[in-house]
Amino acid sequence: MSWPSVPGTPVTTPYVTGNDNPWLSLLNWVADFLGLSFLAPLFQANSLAFNSIKLFLLGSLVETGRRFFRWVYERFDFFQYSITAQFDEGDPVYDWIILFLTEKKIWKRSRRFHVTARSSRRRWGISMGQNGNANHHQSSSFTSAEYVPTYDMAQLFRWNSYWTETRRTLHEYRGGPVYSAPGDHAPGSRKLFLTIYTRSMSALSSFVDDARELYQEVSQPHVIVHTIEQNSPYLHGQIMGNPWLSIKNKARRPISSIILPNGIVQSLVDDAKEFLSMVDWYSTAAIPHRRGYLLHGPPGTGKTSTIYALAGELGLEIYSLSLASGHVDDSFLQRAVSSIPNTAILLIEDIDCAFTSREDEEEEELPAFPGMGVSRTTKSGVTLSGLLNVLDGVGSEEGKLFFATTNYIERLDPALLRPGRIDRKIQYKLSTKEQAEALFLRFYPPSYTLTASEASDSSITSTDSDKTEKSPTSVIIQVSDQETRLKTLASEFSLHFPEHEFSLAELQGYLLSCKKEPEIAVAELKTWVEEERKEKEERTARAEERKIKMKDKKDIKEAAKLQGSLQRLGILGNSSETPFVHVNGISAE
Numbered sequence: 001m002s003w004p005s006v007p008g009t010p011v012t013t014p015y016v017t018g019n020d021n022p023w024l025s026l027l028n029w030v031a032d033f034l035g036l037s038f039l040a041p042l043f044q045a046n047s048l049a050f051n052s053i054k055l056f057l058l059g060s061l062v063e064t065g066r067r068f069f070r071w072v073y074e075r076f077d078f079f080q081y082s083i084t085a086q087f088d089e090g091d092p093v094y095d096w097i098i099l100f101l102t103e104k105k106i107w108k109r110s111r112r113f114h115v116t117a118r119s120s121r122r123r124w125g126i127s128m129g130q131n132g133n134a135n136h137h138q139s140s141s142f143t144s145a146e147y148v149p150t151y152d153m154a155q156l157f158r159w160n161s162y163w164t165e166t167r168r169t170l171h172e173y174r175g176g177p178v179y180s181a182p183g184d185h186a187p188g189s190r191k192l193f194l195t196i197y198t199r200s201m202s203a204l205s206s207f208v209d210d211a212r213e214l215y216q217e218v219s220q221p222h223v224i225v226h227t228i229e230q231n232s233p234y235l236h237g238q239i240m241g242n243p244w245l246s247i248k249n250k251a252r253r254p255i256s257s258i259i260l261p262n263g264i265v266q267s268l269v270d271d272a273k274e275f276l277s278m279v280d281w282y283s284t285a286a287i288p289h290r291r292g293y294l295l296h297g298p299p300g301t302g303k304t305s306t307i308y309a310l311a312g313e314l315g316l317e318i319y320s321l322s323l324a325s326g327h328v329d330d331s332f333l334q335r336a337v338s339s340i341p342n343t344a345i346l347l348i349e350d351i352d353c354a355f356t357s358r359e360d361e362e363e364e365e366l367p368a369f370p371g372m373g374v375s376r377t378t379k380s381g382v383t384l385s386g387l388l389n390v391l392d393g394v395g396s397e398e399g400k401l402f403f404a405t406t407n408y409i410e411r412l413d414p415a416l417l418r419p420g421r422i423d424r425k426i427q428y429k430l431s432t433k434e435q436a437e438a439l440f441l442r443f444y445p446p447s448y449t450l451t452a453s454e455a456s457d458s459s460i461t462s463t464d465s466d467k468t469e470k471s472p473t474s475v476i477i478q479v480s481d482q483e484t485r486l487k488t489l490a491s492e493f494s495l496h497f498p499e500h501e502f503s504l505a506e507l508q509g510y511l512l513s514c515k516k517e518p519e520i521a522v523a524e525l526k527t528w529v530e531e532e533r534k535e536k537e538e539r540t541a542r543a544e545e546r547k548i549k550m551k552d553k554k555d556i557k558e559a560a561k562l563q564g565s566l567q568r569l570g571i572l573g574n575s576s577e578t579p580f581v582h583v584n585g586i587s588a589e
């Protein structure tokens with residue numbers, strides 16, 4: 001093969017003619033073309049330079065071809081035979097998919113597991129039975145460990161007759177790669193990639209739908225609570241993204257277990273249900289689709305419990321945020337709220353902690369309710385205007401229920417309380433007699449409670465006669481007798497219970513001390529009340545004492561400041577002549 005000579009270039013005689021070697025001919029021609037014919041002597045057949053250049057050219061050709069095919073593949077649908085989706089941790093869909101993978105036993109080929117003790121934190125792990133069999137969901141075992149597949153290697157499986165592949169990325173954060181289990185707290189974000197080998201987009205959406213349905217089914221007995229951990233790098237602004245990484249499963253609490261007077265709970269449930277069902281009305285009336293509730297009152301009166309029970313009743317997930325941390329600032333709050341999915345509950349507990357005025361700081365040593373002890377003020381990085389912007393902003397719309405709780409409603413700015421931000425305020429009070437009676441009856445269900453004779457016999461060693469089987473009729477008569485007895489005891493209990501003095505949480509604590517013995521609970525109520533009163537009085541006295549001390553310290557500081565100013569102005573003589581400042585027996589120079 002011979003290559004044409006380049007016009008205008010002197011014809012040189014190649015050191016070796018390329019007649020018998022097309023590569024050599026090509027090289028000589030290229031060298032001539034570029035005016036580098038002086039390199040021709042290097043191009044000898046089988047020389048090192050010749051072979052290297054040949055390899056280089058071959059590699060370049062292959063790489064160019066690969067890039068060209070990739071370019072064509074990416075631009076023309078016809079060649080594409082897979083769909084890849086990315087799911088980011090913190091987003092609810094990520095959880096749906098991880099659960100789905102666990103349920104479909106994709107983990108079976110996994111060779112890496114993150115093993116932890118089982119807790120309320122949700123990880124979608126597998127607990128192994130003694131025989132090595134795996135259960136996917138939370139089993140009742142308290143002690144079992146949880147095996148969470150890391151999904152760090154690509155896993156190929158069949159789903160609905162499609163070949164599907166999943167892979168989780170290894171994320172890097174501060175000097176090194178870190179693997180962590182799904183649903184776990186870890187620095188940095190994790191991503192899950194799902195590839196379905198099909199051209200049909202509907203395959204992906206039905207995969208996600210299947211995963212969502214399974215998630216809803218599995219989550220039903222729980223209320224899911226999303227929180228942000230205190231040491232989260234998201235919180236400290238090191239990483240941007242969805243910060244709701246800590247997820248907890250709480251046992252669902254029936255709404256009927258919340259004991260409040262005057263049908264408050266039912267009216268709250270009706271209100272929230274109506275709100276959720278009126279999306280169209282809100283959009284027609286051009287009103288942002290959100291609703292705010294403030295639950296206020298003494299601690300232990302059931303504010304948080306009401307919100308959790310309501311979330312269970314409505315099937316909503318809770319995104320709970322504390323503004324008390326100094327690390328939460330306006331921009332973080334904005335980011336956190338805007339990454340909450342539509343139709344969810346945003347809960348801010350103890351909202352008063354965020355903004356404490358100077359007067360409040362001085363007042364803070366005073367207990368808000370008798371015997372409550374001193375309140376502590378926590379500084380937050382969130383400003384009132386930052387919070388108002390978030391509540392009014394785009395991220396807070398779209399079916400969001402906003403709940404805030406506080407023990408100090410008087411500390412809240414009126415701007416926060418205006419309708420549109422807080423639409424309903426519900427006051428919680430210390431327990432009434434009716435609440436105490438209802439709690440008593442809830443505490444002693446007839447089937448769990450010892451009959452009077454059993455209670456008195458409980459100390460006697462059991463004999464064979466105890467084990468004699470009772471007929472069903474006698475059991476029914478016993479249970480109904482027991483009910484009557486418990487009702488009588490409950491009304492006696494409420495008769496001796498002092499109204500509006502104790503919270504239901506306090507009463508619950510007392511009843512827990514005599515779990516199965518209602519008679520004892522009634523008999524010892526008076527003693528408990530007296531002891532509690534004494535303790536509360538002591539606590540209040542201590543708080544008062546502390547308050548007086550604080551006030552004195554403040555007065556001394558101010559007096560010393562005034563004295564200094566007077567000295568500087570020459571109104572008082574030098575320090576040796578200066579009288580001491582005395583306040584309540586405490587003195588300062």
Ligand SMILES: Nc1ncnc2c1ncn2[C@@H]1O[C@H](COP(=O)(O)OP(=O)(O)OP(=O)(O)O)[C@@H](O)[C@H]1O
Pocket residue numbers: 257258259260297298299300301302303304305306405406407428503504505506508
């Ligand atoms: N009204 C109530 N109905 C049923 N249980 C209640 C009620 N009030 C308190 N409890 C019980 O007392 C405990 C504490 O209640 P909860 O945390 O809801 O009080 P809270 O008002 O939110 O307190 P805090 O203001 O300190 O956050 C819970 O275990 C709950 O079961």
